[in-house]
Amino acid sequence: MKFSPVLQSAKLLTRYKRFLADIRLPDGSVVTIHCPNTGSMKNCIVENSPCWYSVSDNPKRKYPFTWEIATTPAGYLAGVNTGRANALVKEAIENGVIEELVGYREIRSEVKYGDENSRIDFLLSARCEDGVGVSDNKNDKQTDCYVEVKSVTLEMSDGLGLFPDSVSARGAKHLRELMLMVEQGHRAVLVFCVQHTGIERVSPADDIDAIYGQLLREAISTGVEVLVYGATISREEIVLTRRLSLIL
Numbered sequence: 001m002k003f004s005p006v007l008q009s010a011k012l013l014t015r016y017k018r019f020l021a022d023i024r025l026p027d028g029s030v031v032t033i034h035c036p037n038t039g040s041m042k043n044c045i046v047e048n049s050p051c052w053y054s055v056s057d058n059p060k061r062k063y064p065f066t067w068e069i070a071t072t073p074a075g076y077l078a079g080v081n082t083g084r085a086n087a088l089v090k091e092a093i094e095n096g097v098i099e100e101l102v103g104y105r106e107i108r109s110e111v112k113y114g115d116e117n118s119r120i121d122f123l124l125s126a127r128c129e130d131g132v133g134v135s136d137n138k139n140d141k142q143t144d145c146y147v148e149v150k151s152v153t154l155e156m157s158d159g160l161g162l163f164p165d166s167v168s169a170r171g172a173k174h175l176r177e178l179m180l181m182v183e184q185g186h187r188a189v190l191v192f193c194v195q196h197t198g199i200e201r202v203s204p205a206d207d208i209d210a211i212y213g214q215l216l217r218e219a220i221s222t223g224v225e226v227l228v229y230g231a232t233i234s235r236e237e238i239v240l241t242r243r244l245s246l247i248l
Helices: 082-094 169-183 210-222
Strands: 008-016 020-024 030-034 050-055 065-071 077-079 106-113 118-125 145-152 160-163 187-194 201-204 225-233 238-243
Touching (some): 082 187, 082 238, 145 160, 145 169, 160 187, 210 225
Parallel strands (some): 030 065
Antiparallel strands (some): 065 077
C-alpha cells in the first residue's frame, strides 16, 4: 500500500479523547489531527517522538490530517491506522503473499454472516456471484472461507506482540462467529495484521483480556485457522511481507 503523496512528518505531543492527537509541525505550529485507532495504543505513544500523517483533500473534514505511523518507546515504527489493516490483507492475498489464502475465485468485503449481526471482513468464495463454479485449476478452493482481520501494534519485549491492547468484546464476538462458520462446514481464518516493525511473534494478551485469550484457544481447537503476517513500514508505503509466529 503506497501513500500518495508520501506521509508528512511531525512530532507527537499527545493523544486524547480517543480520536484526537496533537502534533508539532516542522515550522513549530501545533495542529490537532484525527487518530484512527479505538484501542489503548499501549506502547505506541511517546511524547515528542517522530510521527507521520496523511493529508485528506476532503473539504468537509474537520481534521484533514490523519495519524498514520508512530515511533514506539524502543524506536520501532507502528502503523496506528487500524482502518488500513483490511486493505493490507486484501492486497497481500491478491499478490500471493498470504499463500494460505491464494486460489479463491472471488473476494467480497463486509458480508453479513453469523448469528450476532456481524459482517465478515472478507468472504473468499469458491463460486462467484454470477454462479460460475470452481474451475479445474488445482489451486481453486472448494470451500468458502471467512476471513477476519485484526491489527496488532502492542509490543512488550523481545519481539513479542500481544492482542488485544484493551478488552475487546467485539473481538470475542468475531471469534464466536468464526467458530460457528467452522461448525457449519466452512473454512474460517483469523489474520493478525502486524503493523509494527519490532514484532516477530504474537500471543493473546491474557493479562489484558483473559476472555479473548480463552476464546482464541477454543477457536483454534475447533478448527479456526490463525495466520500472523508482519509489515514493512515507511513514509512511502506499508506492505505485508512475511509470515510471523503465533505463540499460545
